[in-house]
Amino acid sequence: EVQLVESGGGLVQPGGSLRLSCAASGFNSNNYAMHWVRQAPGKGLEWISGISWNSGRLNYAESVRGRFTISRDDAKHSLYLQMNSLRAEDSALYYCTKDAGSGSDQREYFFDSWGQGTLVAVSS
């Protein structure tokens, strides 16, 4: 069974930093692209970043480009999101998701597994 478990969320002041982690199990995560999708309370879904299977393709939403960095450690079957210069509008539940593809063809596919999410609150 595919499991994605996020951690690292919390309360941070505007301008601060957080590093989110996602531990993957139940599948060979090394073969798949992975993504971060966020959802503000009571709002819709926003894709924010994706990484291909070999880290050769990194992709970001305009809203976070230059502030957030996605990475993966395949030896640890883990996905990360380094978030700097945080703003109030970054407050959301952050989901780790598994892509149905590897990203080797330079595109994203649908997200066939989701974690439970980790909550980030940016406030003074």
Place this chain on the structure above:
Amino acid sequence: DIVMTQSPDSLAVSLGERATINCKSSQSVLYTPNHKNYLAWYQQKPGQPPKLLISWASSRESGVPDRFSASGSGTDFILTISSLQAEDVAVYFCHQYYSSPPTFGGGTKVEIK
């Protein structure tokens, strides 16, 4: 970016009745070389993460009840719940993966009348 517009924002349907959700993309998500529509549907129950229901516009995921069906092509898509059950109360999202960035519709909340 491709804008995904869902309608209605919410609907209330009696148990056993049909629920229909619409999703419209601002440009076609049909990739002509393979005749595939790069469109997925997700169900999000209260307090839970989204769950993939449908990929490629009409392909139901394993384990998804057959009362869920989806259709459409190009820019206009429909998700249908043929006979609403209590456990179908949720928010439903469409998602295009035709081009980056991937984008989602705003969601449709389905409730029991």
